[in-house]
Amino acid sequence: xxxxxxxxxxxxxxxxxxxxxxxxxxxxxxxxxxxxxxxxxxxxxxxxxxxxxxxxxxxxxxxxxxxxxxxxxxxxxxxxxxxxxxxxxxxxxxxxxxxxxxxxxxxxxxxxxxxxxxxxxxxxxxxxxxxxxxxxxxxxxxxxxxxxxxxxxxxxxxxxxxxxxxxxxxxxxxxxxxxxxxxxxxxxxxxxxxxxxxxxxxxxxxxxxxxxxxxxxxxxxxxxxxxxxxxxxxxxxxxxxxxxxxxxxxxxxxxxxxxxxxxxxxxxxxxxxxxxxxxxxxxxxxxxxxxxxxxxxxxxxxxxxxxxxxxxx
Amino acid sequence: xxxxxxxxxxxxxxxxxxxxxxxxxxxxxxxxxxxxxxxxxxxxxxxxxxxxxxxxxxxxxxxxxxxxxxxxxxxxxxxxxxxxxxxxxxxxxxxxxxxxxxxxxxxxxxxxxxxxxxxxxxxxxxxxxxxxxxxxxxxxxxxxxxxxxxxxxxxxxxxxxxxxxxxxxxxxxxxxxxxxxxxxxxxxxxxxxxxxxxxxxxxxxxxxxxxxxxxxxxxxxxxxxxxxxxxxxxxxxxxxxxxxx
Numbered sequence: 001x002x003x004x005x006x007x008x009x010x011x012x013x014x015x016x017x018x019x020x021x022x023x024x025x026x027x028x029x030x031x032x033x034x035x036x037x038x039x040x041x042x043x044x045x046x047x048x049x050x051x052x053x054x055x056x057x058x059x060x061x062x063x064x065x066x067x068x069x070x071x072x073x074x075x076x077x078x079x080x081x082x083x084x085x086x087x088x089x090x091x092x093x094x095x096x097x098x099x100x101x102x103x104x105x106x107x108x109x110x111x112x113x114x115x116x117x118x119x120x121x122x123x124x125x126x127x128x129x130x131x132x133x134x135x136x137x138x139x140x141x142x143x144x145x146x147x148x149x150x151x152x153x154x155x156x157x158x159x160x161x162x163x164x165x166x167x168x169x170x171x172x173x174x175x176x177x178x179x180x181x182x183x184x185x186x187x188x189x190x191x192x193x194x195x196x197x198x199x200x201x202x203x204x205x206x207x208x209x210x211x212x213x214x215x216x217x218x219x220x221x222x223x224x225x226x227x228x229x230x231x232x233x234x235x236x237x238x239x240x241x242x243x244x245x246x247x248x249x250x251x252x253x254x255x256x257x258x259x260x261x262x263x264x265x266x267x268x269x270x271x272x273x274x275x276x277x278x279x280x281x282x283x284x285x286x287x288x289x290x291x292x293x294x295x296x297x298x299x300x301x302x303x304x305x306x307x308x309x310x311x312x313x
Numbered sequence: 314x315x316x317x318x319x320x321x322x323x324x325x326x327x328x329x330x331x332x333x334x335x336x337x338x339x340x341x342x343x344x345x346x347x348x349x350x351x352x353x354x355x356x357x358x359x360x361x362x363x364x365x366x367x368x369x370x371x372x373x374x375x376x377x378x379x380x381x382x383x384x385x386x387x388x389x390x391x392x393x394x395x396x397x398x399x400x401x402x403x404x405x406x407x408x409x410x411x412x413x414x415x416x417x418x419x420x421x422x423x424x425x426x427x428x429x430x431x432x433x434x435x436x437x438x439x440x441x442x443x444x445x446x447x448x449x450x451x452x453x454x455x456x457x458x459x460x461x462x463x464x465x466x467x468x469x470x471x472x473x474x475x476x477x478x479x480x481x482x483x484x485x486x487x488x489x490x491x492x493x494x495x496x497x498x499x500x501x502x503x504x505x506x507x508x509x510x511x512x513x514x515x516x517x518x519x520x521x522x523x524x525x526x527x528x529x530x531x532x533x534x535x536x537x538x539x540x541x542x543x544x545x546x547x548x549x550x551x552x553x554x555x556x557x558x
Contacts (some may be wrong), residue, residue, distance in 0.1 A: 022508070024427050024428060060399070061423075062402050062403075062406060062438070065431050065432055069432050069436060089428040089432075091424075176443050176480070176481065177443065177477070177479035177481075178477060178481075188475050188479075189472075195476050195479040273323060274473075295396070300552070
């Protein structure tokens with residue numbers, strides 16, 4: 001007995017103006033355009049009652065269901081916005097007669113982390129890193145590792161700039177094996193750690209995310225060369241990251257056990273810089289005060305001499 | 314909760330079989346014995362179109378109840394681990410579907426359930442995927458055209474063992490190449506929990522133009538300890554009772 005439905009389902013691609021209606025909840029979505037594609041299916045911008053939403057559909061039903069489970073679990077710990085909020089889960093019968101699972105989430109608008117830094121400058125590095133670490137800390141406390149943390153999965157919403165994590169495809173319960181990863185950001189690929197879901201796995205990826213901003217084309221490991229040295233070399237060449245070098249290096253080595261620890265160091269660094277700046281300002285102010293004092297004392301001496309000259313016959 | 318042992322054959326090839334029995338038929342036989350057959354077809358970097366010979370890749374995987382993927386060698390590492398995992402999920406899902414049918418009637422399967430219930434069942438499947446033990450026989454095509462790809466294959470297998478060893482469940486791997494010098498397959502690495510050792514033992518040797526995929530699959534099937542193979546195809550390939558589920 002062969003169950004035909006377990007046979008390979010053809011990949012699905014939606015086109016603009018196509019209407020997707022759910023089998024269970026009967027809600028309809030009109031496709032506007034594709035906004036992303038990953039290992040598991042594609043994400044489309046759709047309209048639903050005149051409002052934009054993001055719809056993810058895949059031929060891998062199991063993977064869709066797993067992602068929905070993660071989004072549901074994150075909803076429970078919310079109060080804090082971790083990941084996009086889930087709006088609908090359903091099945092759709094495609095024109096080819098097969099059933100495809102999909103889910104609908106809030107549509108998030110923003111720039112990717114890389115283009116945001118390019119436009120607004122390196123002064124935002126520290127702030128955004130703190131935001132990112134804050135979100136990860138919440139996620140970790142709820143018992144999850146983000147997993148597939150990469151520059152593409154980090155959006156910066158504007159006004160005020162706020163980091164949002166998208167795509168929970170790799171989000172894995174602590175202590176399990178990472179579900180999905182991207183080689184450049186994966187410590188296993190670099191031979192610098194396991195693929196076990198734990199906070200230090202994400203923190204390694206945080207460091208790689210910030211390195212990636214300065215190496216947008218990425219780079220590969222080199223057989224026979226120490227990855228640790230290679231990454232350090234690349235890190236030191238990114239001069240804009242200079243202040244954060246010791247922190248990023250520590251994250252690459254897996255020395256941070258929690259996001260909070262790393263966040264504290266980043267905040268410390270920022271404070272240090274601010275203090276240095278204000279001290280510098282004070283000094284320059286003091287310098288500016290000298291000519292006043294000087295002219296004042298000269299005129300004082302002059303007036304004393306003048307008084308003396310008046311008193312003299 | 315403790316799960317049983319999943320058995321897989323992972324076939325890595327870059328071409329069509331040209332000797333011996335039809336590999337799809339052997340794959341089907343293996344699947345009836347509770348073994349899943351996954352196939353990865355490796356393209357040359359300058360191959361822009363999918364060569365016809367690689368159609369066989371999908372046929373073998375479908376008959377073997379497994380997953381197939383055709384990739385360029387640079388994507389091999391990620392693909393190998395993705396395919397292995399997807400196949401584990403698929404096997405476990407197949408088992409769950411069978412249970413559902415026995416409880417809820419003939420036409421019930423996960424897809425017929427509403428998304429909420431499906432979500433709950435999927436959690437169980439995921440748990441099983443994380444905790445079950447896994448045995449993989451890796452079967453590497455070592456015909457002449459594979460010569461330049463063996464280094465990448467080695468890296469991908471090392472990567473696979475790293476991914477799977479992050480699971481809670483135990484793993485066992487062994488590697489064979491085919492054709493062997495004397496037999497259909499030749500041992501490269503005996504059953505081992507890790508694949509770290511392959512850097513030393515991976516052969517530079519390649520053979521001529523024959524690719525006896527069918528006979529190689531049959532020989533690979535017998536590498537799972539004989540008493541575990543089921544004589545009766547109706548028996549559950551993934552037995553929950555004996556594992557105390």
